[in-house]
Amino acid sequence: xxxxxxxxxxxxxxxxxxxxxxxxxxxxxxxxxxxxxxxxxxxxxxxxxxxxxxxxxxxxxxxxxxxxxxxxxxxxxxxxxxxxxxxxxxxxxxxxxxxxxxxxx
Amino acid sequence: xxxxxxxxxxxxxxxxxxxxxxxxxxxxxxxxxxxxxxxxxxxxxxxxxxxxxxxxxxxxxxxxxxxxxxxxxxxxxxxxxxxxxxxxxxxxxxxxxxxxxxxxxxxxxxxxxxxxxxxxxxxxxxxxxxxxxxxxxxxxxxxxxxxxxxxxxxxxxxxxxxxxxxxxxxxxxxxxxxxxxxxxxxxxxxxxxxxxxxxxxxxxxxxxxxxxxxxxxxxxxxxxxxxxxxxxxxxxxxxxxxxxxxxxx
Numbered sequence: 001x002x003x004x005x006x007x008x009x010x011x012x013x014x015x016x017x018x019x020x021x022x023x024x025x026x027x028x029x030x031x032x033x034x035x036x037x038x039x040x041x042x043x044x045x046x047x048x049x050x051x052x053x054x055x056x057x058x059x060x061x062x063x064x065x066x067x068x069x070x071x072x073x074x075x076x077x078x079x080x081x082x083x084x085x086x087x088x089x090x091x092x093x094x095x096x097x098x099x100x101x102x103x104x105x
Numbered sequence: 106x107x108x109x110x111x112x113x114x115x116x117x118x119x120x121x122x123x124x125x126x127x128x129x130x131x132x133x134x135x136x137x138x139x140x141x142x143x144x145x146x147x148x149x150x151x152x153x154x155x156x157x158x159x160x161x162x163x164x165x166x167x168x169x170x171x172x173x174x175x176x177x178x179x180x181x182x183x184x185x186x187x188x189x190x191x192x193x194x195x196x197x198x199x200x201x202x203x204x205x206x207x208x209x210x211x212x213x214x215x216x217x218x219x220x221x222x223x224x225x226x227x228x229x230x231x232x233x234x235x236x237x238x239x240x241x242x243x244x245x246x247x248x249x250x251x252x253x254x255x256x257x258x259x260x261x262x263x264x265x266x267x268x269x270x271x272x273x274x275x276x277x278x279x280x281x282x283x284x285x286x287x288x289x290x291x292x293x294x295x296x297x298x299x300x301x302x303x304x305x306x307x308x309x310x311x312x313x314x315x316x317x318x319x320x321x322x323x324x325x326x327x328x329x330x331x332x333x334x335x336x337x338x339x340x341x342x343x344x345x346x347x348x349x350x351x352x353x354x
Contacts, residue, residue, distance in 0.1 A: 018337070019337060022227050022312070025227075025310060026312070032211070034211065038215060039214050039216070065308040066308070092341065
């Protein structure tokens with residue numbers, strides 16, 4: 001590998017890394033959802049917490065994205081909304097990521 | 106409860122902000138589908154051909170602020186509470202382009218005042234990250250979402266007070282940037298109104314395209330941009346575009 005080839009390869013890797021960071025930031029933005037007038041992130045922690053609490057209680061309290069307490073009256077509906085939002089965001093990310101990976105060397 | 110979008114738009118000798126507003130307003134209509142009120146002045150309105158459908162309010166704006174030596178007409182944002190005809194208002198910078206319905210969704214939350222406390226540079230060169238001397242957490246007044254409550258009236262009242270005594274507050278909070286900047290004024294007002302503690306924010310980061318990024322093309326889903334020798338695309342994500350030339354693309 002000569003220095004020009006190394007530079008070209010490095011530049012391409014940099015471009016990919018930048019594009020990936022931007023896609024991830026878009027996905028994180030898409031995780032935001034409003035439920036019962038509160039803002040939540042449909043991230044793994046929120047989903048896992050909701051799922052765990054749901055197994056033990058018919059309704060429960062949770063913190064929103066700004067650490068305000070929220071009484072979740074319908075956990076099933078809440079979890080369903082979280083999952084839908086999270087999977088939509090990750091599906092979009094996945095599709096864009098596949099295009100990114102297929103960029104020619 | 107009526108929701109709507111408020112945009113401040115004043116042409117300067119260097120930038121035809123009304124052309125920038127045409128772009129952002131068409132995206133607001135497409136993605137947010139909310140009524141729009143534009144606060145502008147006579148000079149801007151008279152040069153505004155093919156005005157989009159909106160409620161135009163004429164004011165005499167203050168013109169005594171600058172940024173990098175050029176006129177910067179940003180002194181009216183603190184009047185948004187009084188200027189807005191809506192119960193629930195989304196204020197956006199004229200160069201904030203909506204490529205998603207995120208703001209509309211946030212508008213349906215219970216928070217009476219929301220603002221971003223994070224922004225990032227989409228070219229990932231961290232040009233928005235600067236040495237932080239200021240003694241308080243900063244915010245980005247690019248997007249505000251508010252209801253007409255007494256608490257919010259007090260927030261805007263505090264912003265006006267900060268604006269009137271800006272240099273004093275800059276000294277107090279060790280802010281080195283001496284030209285008036287809404288980001289600092291809102292940060293100071295929110296810090297004081299909330300008893301020097303935290304407050305509710307929009308929990309994501311504003312994607313920002315820096316000045317030296319050139320927008321090559323745009324459509325209804327996003328835009329293509331160039332920085333140095335790199336070409337990239339942003340889609341389905343709101344973006345704050347600092348290089349105003351995008352209006353001519």
